[in-house]
Amino acid sequence: MSTTLQPEAVSAPTQLLVGGLWVDSSDGMTFEVEDPATGEVIAVVADGSVEDGLAAVSAAYEALPGWSATPPRQRGEVLRRMFDLMTERTEELARLIVRENGKALPDARGEVTYAAEFFRWFAEEAVRGGGDLHTAPSGANRILVLRQPIGVSVLVTPWNFPAAMATRKIGPALAAGCTVVLKPASDTPLTALALGALLGDAGVPAGVVNVLPSRRSGPVVGAMLHDPRVRKLSFTGSTAVGRGLLHQAADCVVSCSMELGGNAPFIVFDDADIEAAVAGAMVAKMRNGGEACTAANRFLVQRGIAADFGRRLAEAMGAMRMGRGLDEGVQLGPLVNAASRDKVAELVDGAVRDGARVVVGAGAPAGPGYFYSPTVLVDVPSSAAILREEIFGPVAPLVAFDTEQEAVELANDTEYGLVAYVYTSDLRRGLRVSEALESGMVGLNRALVSDPAAPFGGVKQSGLGREGGHDGLLEFMESKYVAVTW
Numbered sequence: 001m002s003t004t005l006q007p008e009a010v011s012a013p014t015q016l017l018v019g020g021l022w023v024d025s026s027d028g029m030t031f032e033v034e035d036p037a038t039g040e041v042i043a044v045v046a047d048g049s050v051e052d053g054l055a056a057v058s059a060a061y062e063a064l065p066g067w068s069a070t071p072p073r074q075r076g077e078v079l080r081r082m083f084d085l086m087t088e089r090t091e092e093l094a095r096l097i098v099r100e101n102g103k104a105l106p107d108a109r110g111e112v113t114y115a116a117e118f119f120r121w122f123a124e125e126a127v128r129g130g131g132d133l134h135t136a137p138s139g140a141n142r143i144l145v146l147r148q149p150i151g152v153s154v155l156v157t158p159w160n161f162p163a164a165m166a167t168r169k170i171g172p173a174l175a176a177g178c179t180v181v182l183k184p185a186s187d188t189p190l191t192a193l194a195l196g197a198l199l200g201d202a203g204v205p206a207g208v209v210n211v212l213p214s215r216r217s218g219p220v221v222g223a224m225l226h227d228p229r230v231r232k233l234s235f236t237g238s239t240a241v242g243r244g245l246l247h248q249a250a251d252c253v254v255s256c257s258m259e260l261g262g263n264a265p266f267i268v269f270d271d272a273d274i275e276a277a278v279a280g281a282m283v284a285k286m287r288n289g290g291e292a293c294t295a296a297n298r299f300l301v302q303r304g305i306a307a308d309f310g311r312r313l314a315e316a317m318g319a320m321r322m323g324r325g326l327d328e329g330v331q332l333g334p335l336v337n338a339a340s341r342d343k344v345a346e347l348v349d350g351a352v353r354d355g356a357r358v359v360v361g362a363g364a365p366a367g368p369g370y371f372y373s374p375t376v377l378v379d380v381p382s383s384a385a386i387l388r389e390e391i392f393g394p395v396a397p398l399v400a401f402d403t404e405q406e407a408v409e410l411a412n413d414t415e416y417g418l419v420a421y422v423y424t425s426d427l428r429r430g431l432r433v434s435e436a437l438e439s440g441m442v443g444l445n446r447a448l449v450s451d452p453a454a455p456f457g458g459v460k461q462s463g464l465g466r467e468g469g470h471d472g473l474l475e476f477m478e479s480k481y482v483a484v485t486w
Contacts, residue, residue, distance in 0.1 A: 012096055012190040013197055014045045016052055016213065019059035020206020026051040031215045033190060036102030036334040037324040037369040043100075045189050048214035050223045053181070056210035060152045060179035061229045063207030068149045068177035075175060076126035079119045082202040086116035086167075086195075093163060093194060098325040100188045101162055102334040102370070105325050107288050114450065115163035118468075121452040122171035125473045129176065136483075144482040149177035150255060151231035153476060154224050156217075156245070157192065158237045159185035159336050160291045160392075166192050168452070168467050169234045170199070170209060176476035178232065181210045183221060187336050189213035225249050232476060235259070236293075238390075239416070239461050257465035257475045259293065259457060261390045262418035265411035266296035267433065269404070270304040272423040272445075278312045280447035281396070284421050286317065286374070287448070289332050290394045291340070293462075294419045294441075294450065298387050299398045300410050306400040310378045313396060314359040317374035320394075324369070334370040335393055341370040344393035351377055351384040351397060361395070388414065404433065412438045418458035419449055440466075 015022040029047040034040065048056075067075075086093065094108035101108070132145035153173050157165040166182060173180050184192035196211035214220045224230050225248045232255050235245055239261040249256050266284055268277045284296035301309045325333035335341045341364060348362050361375030372393055380387060380397040387397060401407045411420055419441040424430045434442040440458040443449045450456060455466035465475050 012043070013193040014043055014190075016046050016048050016056075017193065017196040017209070017211040018052065018056045019062075019210065020200065025049050026055070031186060033100055033187070034337070035099055036336050039368050043190055045193075045213050047216065048183075048212040048220055049216065050219050053183075053212055053214070053220040053224045054227060056181040056212050057152060057224055057227050057229055059207040059210050060181055063205060064149075064152060064179045067174075067179055067205060067208045070177070072127045072129065072175075072177075075177065076123040078203045079123035079126065079171060079174060082199060082204075083116050083119040083123065085198050085202055086112060086119065089198070090116075093191065095326065096194060097162060097188075097191055098333070100190050101159060102336055103288055103291075103325055104330045104333045106331070107333075108325065111161055111164050111288075114452075115161075115167040117452045118164070118167040118171040121468075122175040122473065125172070125470060126175035128470065129473065129477060141483050141485045144484055146480040146482065147474070147477045148480055150476050150478050151178060152229050153178045153180045153232035153234060154221065154230055155180050155182045156221060156233070156235045156237065157182065157184050159187040160288060160293075162188035162191035163195065165236050166195055168456075168472070169236075170195075172467070172472040173232075173234070173476045174204070174208065176473055178476045179208045181212055181224060183212050183214060183217065186213060186215045186217065221245065222248050225254055226252055228252060230254060233257070234467075234475070242463070257467065258463040259467060260418075260461060260463040261416055262293040262295070262458065262462055263297045263388070263390055263414045263416040264294060264419045264421065264439075265437075266299045266421040267407050267411060267423065268299070268301045268305065268309055269407070269424040269426070269429065270302040271425045272305075273425060274305060274309055274312065276445070277423040278309065278316055280421065280423060280443075280445070281313055282316050283447035284443070285396050286320065286332065286394060289335065291336065291392050293390070295392070296396070296421055296447075297391055298410075299396055300401050300407050301398055302407070303400040303402055306378075306398065310359060310376060310398050313398075314376040317376055317394070317396065318360040320374050322365070322371060322373065332374060332394060335372055336370065338370055340392060341372050344372050344391060344395060347386040347389060347391055348375055348377065348395055351380055351386040354381045354384045356380040356384060356386075356397065390416075404429065408433060408436045415461045416458070417460035418462035419443065421447060
């Protein structure tokens with residue numbers, strides 16, 4: 001069963017992928033997928049039930065012995081073929097992402113390229129699971145450490161990067177020898193289903209990857225987490241939902257990787273190259289329309305250059321062309337749904353009531369779709385909710401600071417700690433501040449930190465564990481110690 005998305009000829013499966021078969025939900029339930037730019041329904045997708053989730057776990061469990069016993073090189077070759085297939089079909093996948101997510105086509109193309117790289121990276125990492133052998137300090141025996149796949153893994157992904165957030169989890173899980181059940185966001189299930197079909201084409205055996213769209217996320221994921229055959233949960237999403245999943249995972253002591261919310265500070269010192277800082281701000285803030293956990297959320301600018309920086313940033317953001325993501329020249333698409341747009345509007349309106357001044361934007365245009373204008377706010381008071389909450393939209397609030405110590409204190413004054421950005425021409429200051437910032441990642445004079453070869457993750461309430469790099473592979477492996485004497 002598939003649907004053709006009009007007017008663009010892009011197709012994707014619309015059923016559940018369980019045990020290598022495309023099936024309807026067990027109770028026949030479905031849900032609609034909208035184009036955020038128009039509000040029109042573009043697909044009707046099977047709505048997975050609790051029974052479907054447990055069937056997917058069964059399929060993954062049955063496929064686990066064969067896949068974990070598959071030689072690492074062979075697993076790696078399958079992942080490499082998946083990289084090639086995604087690369088060949090970049091345009092098709094990018095257009096599919098635009099239709100269900102709304103982002104501008106250049107952003108979608110960039111996402112597909114980035115998403116495919118996780119398969120290339122983990123194709124290489126599949127043969128590097130490693131292990132260890134050394135003599136015990138007492139000399140009585142040898143310590144042999146084996147790395148083994150952790151087992152059936154439930155992967156729960158968000159709507160903002162429907163391809164990349166899936167591949168960042170599927171790649172290392174398969175490389176490690178695990179089997180998976182992917183539960184994509186219900187706003188953007190089509191990309192995940194398309195990836196499921198491509199994985200079959202790449203040679204992934206039936207049952208190794210199962211894809212389960214569902215609007216009944218809580219009960220379905222909860223049931224899977226309480227199935228003793230599930231040994232891993234990898235979740236990307238909000239901190240609030242992550243906390244709830246950690247509570248449920250504790251019942252069966254399921255290993256958890258959590259990539260949660262962010263409140264990234266973007267710090268600009270007065271010795272920075274302002275032109276480079278503004279260009280970096282446009283990437284850190286406006287990549288994916290601001291709908292990214294790594295998006296710059298608070299702009300902390302040293303007082304001597306704050307007015308100049310704010311003016312230049314407002315000019316750059318105000319010049320962006322907003323519209324339907326597939327239209328020529330569009331740089332900013334809609335937010336993913338009405339609730340997201342309304343939350344952004346509420347945060348901006350609240351900041352203005354508290355005394356912030358609008359330099360550009362601050363409004364939703366008339367017409368269909370969930371659009372919000374690129375917005376720059378200055379003189380934002382420290383009490384404003386917009387400085388505390390994840391904006392997830394095209395809004396840049398600016399706060400002036402005087403000293404380096406003040407900048408660090410302002411940056412760290414949050415429960416989150418995913419990423420931070422620092423712009424300065426003084427390398428000693430840059431490294432000193434990078435060490436002092438309470439975040440899992442820092443972009444030093446660089447606005448893009450995501451890389452499949454680097455450990456991605458946060459501290460404090462921004463998450464647990466790391467994705468990407470060698471760390472990402474180890475998240476899906478257990479260390480087994482064997483004491484042996486010879």
